[in-house]
Amino acid sequence: MKSKYIIIGLLLVFFASCKDDFLDLSSNESLTTATYFQTEDDFTAAVNGIYTPVRQWMGPLGDVGTSPSIMIGDMHSDLARYYFNPNYRAGSDVENIADFVPEVDRFSSYWTEFYTWISRCNSVIGYIDDASFDADTKSNLKGQALFFRAYSYWWLHRLYGQAVLHLEPVSTLAETSKELSDEAAVKAQIIADAGEAANLLLGKAAQQAGRVTKGAAYMLLADVYMWYGEWANAESALKNVTGYSLLTNYADIFNPANKNNAESIFEIQYSSASADYSSSFVYNMFPFPSTAEQVAVWTGVSNPEGLTEGEMMAVPTPEFLAAYEDGDARYAATVQTVQNADGVETPMCSKYLHPHSTFKQSDDDYFIYRYAETLLFMAEAINEQGNRIDEAKGYLNQIRNRAGLENTTASSQSELREAILKERMIELAFEGNRWWDLVRTGSVQEVISSYGAKVKANPLDYYFVGSQAPVPTAFTDFSTVFNLPDDEKLYNPYVD
Template sequence: MRNQRRNFLAGLLCLNILLAACNEDFLDQNRETELSGATFFKTESDIKQGVNGAYRSLRDMGLFSYWVFGEMRSDNTTFQYNPPQRGQENREFVDVFLVNSTNTLIQDYWRENYSGIARCNDIITYAPAVVMPDESRNQSIGEAKFLRAFHYFNLVRQFGGVPLRLSVTQTPSDAKSAGRATVEEVYQQIISDLEDAAAKLPPVYGASDKGRATKGAALALLGKVYLTQKNYPAALLALRQVTSLGYRILPNYASVFSPENKNNDESVFEIQYLGAVPELASNFIYQFAPFNSGSVVTGDRNTTLSYNAGWNIPTQDLIEAYEPGDLRKDVSLKEGFTDPEAGFVNVPYINKYNHGIVDIGSTDDNFPVIRYADVLLMIAECLNEQGFVANGEAFTLLNEIRVRAGLQPKTSGNVNPSLRIQNQQEFRDAIFQERRVELAFENQRWYDLVRSGRAVAVMTAHGREEIPKQPIPSNSYMVTENNLLLPIPQREVNLDNLTQNPM
């Protein structure tokens, strides 16, 4: 079927070329070596193509780098050690804190984010001069600024201060940056982009444009940025605005992630995939399934799992973090699979993105970036940080998430000690726990560990649990404040004369 589609697309391309050849202007074109943003972006259609290209960068990153650095570095997941296949040690090194500046995955992650930024810069630079309706222009610039802020937020949290590239690169001399901006300067740019995006973007789209960045997405990400900076009043102001835009918590946790329910009322922003088109499909379950599970987990008898499977494996610590009766556990993960010959095999795997295949090697699952549940938990955290109020609004928001999960509310005077919260620190711990299980495998845990100041202690303890379980180097998980940041890729250090992070 895939070959048939490819043949169809190839035939369609040939037809388009033949039709273009019939036009007398066919030969009156810029040479390919002279094609640039200045010569390409002439019409509203060109700008919209550029915006779609910026989303494509996000989609490519979402298939791998996004979760490797956002989830696998945390205590939520690890990897399934694969003795016969030792060609993916770069991935293992990310997980066990042995990564160095020549690790190709770090270089790829850096490149993917800056590639997305470059595409956004094209839109921001050229859209103002294109003749098009103001509403369409504002939307395009708003989408580009949201995506640029998203990429810089990834970079600053993983690398610290990074080069700020805010203009189009038109000549080789433009490729060299002014060096690493400070962390504060990067955050100032992110905030500026998100404020402008929130002002320009619509709150909702029609059915054909669902999934694009909205006003709510910009405000929610802005709130998360301020929360990361511990600017709780500003975070609360941004997040409060999201609550007035029509989002809601769905009654059923499982339905939030169903491909049949994409971009639902709880979704603020998610990375879009289209399973019916192989080039636009997702493939998360093929990477998250145990490598020895055959087709039991994926349901795809035509795809053999190997070294590309067995990643982002849920840890026992996470499994035990779920309270008895928590409905989210079975939706989010499975504790093993049943082999037709060997019986039950105790290798956990992520189930949240396992809704069956659409075609060989292709699934239709989107990847959530921000959900309304996350927004409510962030508001509760901001309220608590500005002053603990027994059984106040922060409790109401926390318990809205818990009740949906089938759990009892937590209160300040509860007779059950496990449900009792008596002070600000206990509420911090309750929010931290709730975020872990509510947002598991959505690339929030690592960033929560770092911004809460718990990363070194938690990851050191995690290492003590993991080292005896599989033959990994004895110096794994030596976590310090220095290696909470990734090293700058050595290629960038050499070519752009950047200072390296302490290691």
Template sequence: MKIRYIPLVLLTIFTTACEDSFLEQVPVTERSEVNFYKTAADFNNAVVGVYATLKHPGLYGTGSGALFAMSEIISDNTDLGVTRTAISSPLFEIDDYLITITNSTVNTAWTGHYQGIARTNAILDRLPQVDIPQASKDRIEGEARFMRAMFYFNLVRLFGDVQLVTSEIGSPYGANTLTRSPAAQVNELIVNDLKVAEEKLPTSIANAEAGRASRWAAKTLLGKVYLTLKQYDNAAAKLKEVIDSKAHDLMPSYAAVFSPTTSFAANREVIFAVQYVSGLIGQPTYSGQAGQGSDMWSNWAPFNAGSALLGTGGGGGGGFNRPTADLVKAYEAGDLRKDASLLTSYKNAQGRDVNDAYVVKFRQQGALNADSDVDFPILRYADVLLMYAEALNEQGKTTEALPFLNQIRKRAGLADKTGLSQADMRLALEQERRVELAFENHRWFDLVRTDRYLPVLTSKGLKVQAFHRFFPIPQREIDLNRTLTQNQGY
């Protein structure tokens, strides 16, 4: 999507006026704490640094961050179409359910999320002391709390009980005796942060501020948290607020949601996204990234597909996040989302058909290798409708839930579902979420939330076990902090 995005380049701070476009600013990395956190511009730059964490390899990286492995590859949606090497071995561990306590992908996810939390805590600790307009202060607090909640929500779903850090830690050894807090306590912080955020964030985001969180992003995430906690009445009420606001809607075309030509202003479906921008290759950023573009198209293309598929300069094709045959078969006949999400063959340089499934949802033909503009949606309106239907159904309101499921099916060119029982509706929603949200890092979390990961995955021959509900605490963290305990099974 051509959302002229925040260049999240990790450079030394430059001075900027508060009214400068949010999209033209960079996060703070090297400015002294003595003279920083003094003005609204300082805090604005600090907020940019928080959003920058979404580009950390432990989250979304250049698209192929740790979360795609820990939510898609671990499920029945995708696997790896690449040769096992030292570099890809951590991903194969996840795909094979042989995850070690030294898995680098898991370790990177842990450290990346806590880096984001540290940035939000620095803002929230220092914000009360600064003399800036209250409106600016409210928005900054709302953004920091929204992002902290998102980071912790990922952590608690991935690891269960985690270390709960809510203020700055001055000493490099300050967390070395911090124990894991119960997930219930972490979830309490998440809910409280989002309740504050939904009150303080704006109802709309200007084009020049694309990439920042809105009130509807906070409400959507809070609805998802409630759904995960099985607080179905709270989830339904919160998601209905998003629906009734009419601030967002389904795009008429499914493919248009992910098109690089769909502008931020035109895309009413995406509520919050990781944004990428091409043309910045060579500028320093997180380790392992060449610029600010996305590698999803080139890295998820078939292994060694080459220029015949990706074009000159488009890379060779990484073979990562390959759609499984099971997912390919999951689409109903006539589902318009299938060809907008994946293809099962391509023509090689000799013009011959090569049968190999690959993701096209985030395709940008002509983009240079790892330098696509296509953004990655974290929250979008289709998810809101499906979550709302689930929350209603779990309260026994299946008839009320059906129209919201059918809104999604209608856009996909499919017939309405009718006359479903509550149990039938559960299965229909599971199926619809799988194909609607494929490759958007939902599948594993959905199966775990509904306690379906064991029956669904084992029925397909996958070697998942009950303890895989959570990933291992990285051994590196336990080595540094002997109060940390390991998750069962590892």
């Protein structure tokens, strides 16, 4: 779909309504924006509608088969890859992403996904100030819309390095096309939106579970400042992330029985009660082929089906597995060894594997921010400011000690820098962070070229089968920003 027409199609934004649970959505398609945005219920329903595409993005999107966040953040790195299935070639696009094969349009299809979010956010932000209802409720709703607009532009900013800044509801054809804004302008808008959201949003204790909070907005601000090496600003933002604590047991963080726990700053909500709201990304992490009996053992579902048409995704790499220290309690919560129907044994990501009742309808949520990352960011921000290494190690050691490990042995700023990056790889594995860490630390060329050489030299160690191997152009594209979609270039007169 052409991006121009996607934005036009969103001129009249229709959102789902909310009753007791903001996951329970119903349609208001007979209403236009002119008559719809009047009451508190209207804006509550509109904000609920912002969460819908976010949930779809973090879960399997379209034909991708796996979470785009995990595919970009983990498979497009040295942390995870795929298990080559010669009988299923529909996954070649994801394979190329994992193998850094040159592609002109890599990730360009996601451009329109974020403008769907942005359009919905703008419809709330643009009308809510003129509505008459409780001021505190209004502030909280506007804060949520501002957070998601900032978060949407944060994705666009990192993927493409530029964006078209749409900050008001689009009401005419002429408004659908605008000039590209440069990196500095997009960064400034993200900071402005996230900062205002932080002032408007409720804290965790007061906010409805599953909605974004003041802490999430400050984490987004810190994320931006960390990206640009603005360490003092990052530290300042992180100090405002309060009211959270580490869980004692790492595995408990991800158990659906502990949704929105004390460590959770913001997680995308899924419910197994409905196919529309459930998560299923773990099913693309299982080996192929697998029998229905195997699926039943792994998941506990009462209606298991065999897994035949597909390819195992997000498979832990040898580099990732080797990064664990002896005695690290996170290993058992993150990785387990499984066999496919042919008896071939392989490691799989088990972080999102918990018993559920119905095939491909899991309760597992997806984390955007949790308190462990706050501590790791704080360790890094303090270390990079110099002369505070002991203070920085204190934050890192909280993460290590929770995992059953001794304090770090790093004794210099450079050693601690490496230790923090490694700890982030392990602690935040399969939460979509590794690629972005490599980009912001300038490590892509060094890490991925070394990793790629190993894959090419020993393809069987990296889950190829028989005589199969990476394509000749694998591990030759180390781009850190990607091309805009051709449709945007074609239909937006301001884009070359």
